Structure formats: C-alpha cells, structure tokens
Amino acid sequence: MKLYFFPYACSLAPHIVLRELALPFDLVLVDNQAKITAEGEDFLQINPKGYVAALKLDNGQVLTEASAILQYLADLKPAAGLAPANGSWERVRLQEWLNFIATEIHGGLAVFFNDAIQGDVRALFEATLFKRFAVLVQTLERQDYLLGSHYSVADAYLFVVLRWAAFHAIDLGRWPALAAFQQRVGERPAVVAALAAENP
Ligand SMILES: N[C@@H](CCC(=O)N[C@@H](CS)C(=O)NCC(=O)O)C(=O)O
Structure with missing residues (x-):
C-alpha cells in the first residue's frame, strides 16, 4: 500500500493507524500546491479530488476520505480492535x-x-x-x-x-x-x- 500524505495534514491519521497495525506501507509526499508527488506523478491522476489522504492499494485501487480509509485499515486487522465489528x-x-x-x-x-x-x-x-x-x-x-x-x-x-x-x-x-x-x-x-x- 502507498499512503499519499502532506506533513501533519489529515493524512497523518491513516499514517498513525498503519503504524498501530504494523501494516507494510510506503509514504509518498505530495506537494499540495503543485499537485505533484515526490515520485514525480501528477497527483490529480491519482486522486482527482486533489487532496490527501489517498491510499493506493496493491490492486491499484485508490481510496480517499479519511473516514473511509481509517475504517478500511482497521478492518484489515480486526483483532487489533481499532474499530468495532462491521455491522455492529x-x-x-x-x-x-x-x-x-x-x-x-x-x-x-x-x-x-x-x-x-x-x-x-x-x-x-x-x-x-x-x-x-x-x-x-x-x-x-x-x-x-x-x-x-x-x-x-x-x-x-x-x-x-x-x-x-x-x-x-x-x-x-x-x-x-x-x-x-x-x-x-x-x-x-x-x-x-x-x-x-x-x-x-
Ligand atoms: N474530505 C476529505 C478532506 C481532505 C482534506 O481536507 N485534505 C487536505 C489536508 S488535511 C488537503 O490535502 N488539502 C489540499 C487541497 O485541498 O488542495 C477527507 O475527509 O479526507
């Protein structure tokens, strides 16, 4: 997984959760003005909304919106208890x-x-x-x-x-x-x- 982030922005929340869960991930810095990633990509091609956080999954899907990303991550390791069971x-x-x-x-x-x-x-x-x-x-x-x-x-x-x-x-x-x-x-x-x- 790749987490597109800007320092101390809301992307810090999924970043914390990735570490809480000890999941493997790469951090990719986004220039939030120029909309270019540190890997030289056009960030708008990755997230047309133009803002962090964005999480690129290993299957190529990109998930945005902090609330959705946080729940997705928590559900990868339910035993860690960072979110109650889905449906409860x-x-x-x-x-x-x-x-x-x-x-x-x-x-x-x-x-x-x-x-x-x-x-x-x-x-x-x-x-x-x-x-x-x-x-x-x-x-x-x-x-x-x-x-x-x-x-x-x-x-x-x-x-x-x-x-x-x-x-x-x-x-x-x-x-x-x-x-x-x-x-x-x-x-x-x-x-x-x-x-x-x-x-x-
Ligand atoms: N609705 C989005 C808002 C994301 C957001 O506000 N991102 C800010 C940083 S915290 C951003 O990247 N702003 C740059 C921009 O809008 O150009 C979410 O909940 O994740």
Missing part, C-alpha cells in the same frame, strides 16, 4: 464520531488555514467550533477515548485535527479534557513514530 451498533457509533470529526472539527479548524478568515468572521467560526469542542469535552471528561475506555481510529483522527489548533493560536489548555486527550494519544508509540516520520 458500536460500529455505527464509530461512524457517528468519524463524521462529526470530519465535518465539525476537521472542517471547523481547516477553515482557519485561509488567511482571509479574520476579525468578526473568524470570531463567528470560532464560536461554532468551540460549541463542537464542548461536545468533545462532555465525552472526554468521563472517558479516555471517544468510544469509551478503548482507543479507536476515531481517536487517531481527532488527535490529528486537534493538533491544528496550535497552528491557529487556539490554546487547547482552555479545554483541559482536550489537552489531556492530546497528551494521552500523543504518547502512543505509533503516534510518536508517525510524527517523526513526517517531520519535513
């Missing part, structure tokens, strides 16, 4: 979290990468995002991980997108449960290794 009610709860992270937290933080978002407009986006943070806090104040006591692919995804708060001068220390979650997940050996491997 717990799996639906995982999907509920993945969608919340993708749409509310990933989307809510990514908007600040646009320098045009300033002043009152930024304050409006922040107010919405902080309401979503309150939902996370309600959960993470009473349990270590989104699904309970057990780490899952949703936690890897949440960790990756919450890291972006620092890029936007949002101090997660204002939400101790979120800061503690980042600390907890950030200490996992697979996370430490993935961050080191992406260090540009």
Whole structure:
C-alpha cells in the first residue's frame, strides 16, 4: 500500500493507524500546491479530488476520505480492535464520531488555514467550533477515548485535527479534557513514530 500524505495534514491519521497495525506501507509526499508527488506523478491522476489522504492499494485501487480509509485499515486487522465489528451498533457509533470529526472539527479548524478568515468572521467560526469542542469535552471528561475506555481510529483522527489548533493560536489548555486527550494519544508509540516520520 502507498499512503499519499502532506506533513501533519489529515493524512497523518491513516499514517498513525498503519503504524498501530504494523501494516507494510510506503509514504509518498505530495506537494499540495503543485499537485505533484515526490515520485514525480501528477497527483490529480491519482486522486482527482486533489487532496490527501489517498491510499493506493496493491490492486491499484485508490481510496480517499479519511473516514473511509481509517475504517478500511482497521478492518484489515480486526483483532487489533481499532474499530468495532462491521455491522455492529458500536460500529455505527464509530461512524457517528468519524463524521462529526470530519465535518465539525476537521472542517471547523481547516477553515482557519485561509488567511482571509479574520476579525468578526473568524470570531463567528470560532464560536461554532468551540460549541463542537464542548461536545468533545462532555465525552472526554468521563472517558479516555471517544468510544469509551478503548482507543479507536476515531481517536487517531481527532488527535490529528486537534493538533491544528496550535497552528491557529487556539490554546487547547482552555479545554483541559482536550489537552489531556492530546497528551494521552500523543504518547502512543505509533503516534510518536508517525510524527517523526513526517517531520519535513
Ligand atoms: N474530505 C476529505 C478532506 C481532505 C482534506 O481536507 N485534505 C487536505 C489536508 S488535511 C488537503 O490535502 N488539502 C489540499 C487541497 O485541498 O488542495 C477527507 O475527509 O479526507
């Protein structure tokens, strides 16, 4: 498998999970501006959406969308327990979290990468995002991980997108449960290794 990535972007989540599962993979850096891979390929030919993450399988299929890639990877090694069994009610709860992270937290933080978002407009986006943070806090104040006591692919995804708060001068220390979650997940050996491997 090949994981197309950009350092510390959302592709870091499947990268972490590949390491958690000890699956064999190659990392391919993508120039997100020029849309060229480090292997000299036109990235738009690989993923016409033009964004990471993209996972090329050994059969040539390319899978995109972090939530789908994360579940695909978890299901390659179900015994590792990074996702509840497909078809179970717990799996639906995982999907509920993945969608919340993708749409509310990933989307809510990514908007600040646009320098045009300033002043009152930024304050409006922040107010919405902080309401979503309150939902996370309600959960993470009473349990270590989104699904309970057990780490899952949703936690890897949440960790990756919450890291972006620092890029936007949002101090997660204002939400101790979120800061503690980042600390907890950030200490996992697979996370430490993935961050080191992406260090540009
Ligand atoms: N809907 C996609 C969004 C992926 C995404 O936002 N990728 C960003 C990095 S986190 C990217 O590569 N942006 C570059 C671009 O859109 O040109 C997903 O959930 O995986």
